[in-house]
Amino acid sequence: MKKPTLTEACQKFPLTCDGAMGTQLIERGMKIGECGMCWNAEHPEDIVAVHQAYRDAGCRLITTNSFGGTRSMLGRHGLGGKVAAWNRLAARLAAKAAGPEGWVIGDVGPFGDFLEPMGDTTVEELEEIFREQIAALVDGGADAILVETMSDPGELSAGIRAAIAATDLPVIGTYTFQKSAGEFRTMMGTSVADAIQAAFDAGASIAGANCGTDLSLDDYLELGKQIVAAAKGRPTILQPNAGAPKMRDGEIFYDATPEDMADLACKLRTIGISIVGGCCGTTPQHLAAMAEASRLIE
């Protein structure tokens, strides 16, 4: 039987996306500041192992290790020429773990600067930057494209349009929100309603949020409600951090336990979030508890 598309599947039953990649690689010896994408080529076995740990935890969406995979971001490491090869590789590595029941989510992060008139980059230039990365992710076997951690709806929309130009696969768009004066807004000041609307207007199949600045678990629940309201029946996604970062003895850590995250995942399902996953501070243990909680609801 042919696997349903992600958009079809997520409207039929709750799906769990995976969690943090960067911190898992740091645990495996990646140095702070090292190019995370280089690990696809230099330590493919570690990348597959992290993907596999999330897959074993019950995550059916496996996100490629390609957050900084645009020409503009790889260029900061002097590696702008590696876009095609490394994004293709990132998708292939995720596909190894995703298996026939999983979806490879081709990950696209911010390009690292601003669009005109805030910055110097034109929409056309930005769409080309994204298109190059997305084409390689598709070539490597992505089942969907995720344009994530966005602050500017203009940038997110450029990513969505670039994906649609490159492929017929479903496209997911997520923003990162912070709370300013009691309201959720992106760094660029965009409200949840406007941000989500912009994502669907640009052609996203699924929209929502990931990460976030200093948001508590209660904040994520409230954010989830606003996303569902803004989506007006269309599929949604939320990938929270393991709570807000805390400091003890000068060390930064995220203190939400797998049980805390399972409880949040349950609540997010109940309010109608279609796909739940994790971001900063989450581990395969967190995602296992979250996937299990979601299964119980189903």
Place this chain on the structure above:
Amino acid sequence: MSTFFELSRAVEGGKRNDAKQITQSLLDQGIKPLEVVEQGLVPGMSAIGEKFKNNEVFVPEMLIAARAMKECMAILEPLLADAGIKPKFTAVIGTVQGDLHDIGKNLVAMMLKGANFGIVDLGTNVPPEKFVAAVQEHNAQLVCLSALLTTTMPAMRTTVQAVRDAGLTSVKVLVGGAPVTQDFCDEIGADGFSQDAASAVDLALRLAETY
């Protein structure tokens, strides 16, 4: 006749072509470049910063205003240099070692420039010794450290330590970035933390005065 008020309004509104034109027109009227900076550009940036702090405007409006200011400064800077006028305070700024994110750092740099600080921008992934060398070379009163990632925040501690170990005891160290808090600032012995780029200017001015 153009006025300082018109220049402030043009900068605040991010109307860069107007701002450049008014700057030129003020200079043509014989007004000294430093006055154009202090009475035209600085109040404009300060006004947009104030609105930002009050959540009336957001990052895009600040960026567009800062761009207008920057283009005016491009006209004024050579004239200031010819007249031997240097900014009263100098700040060294950079994103700490291991961190390649520069949006927050750039915003703070622009806002400080808009308050007429001399800015030495070291870019991203800056090792502690490079901060120290730049402070010494430029006789800076302030050094501003940025980090976006929780994993790179420890580099702020080592940088503060390096500044102190170099005997630069009176240099004020400011820290900022999404995961940074006042507690963390206190913990690592930095002199100040601010929540956003506009508040960073107030803090920088206050700390620079006590240098």
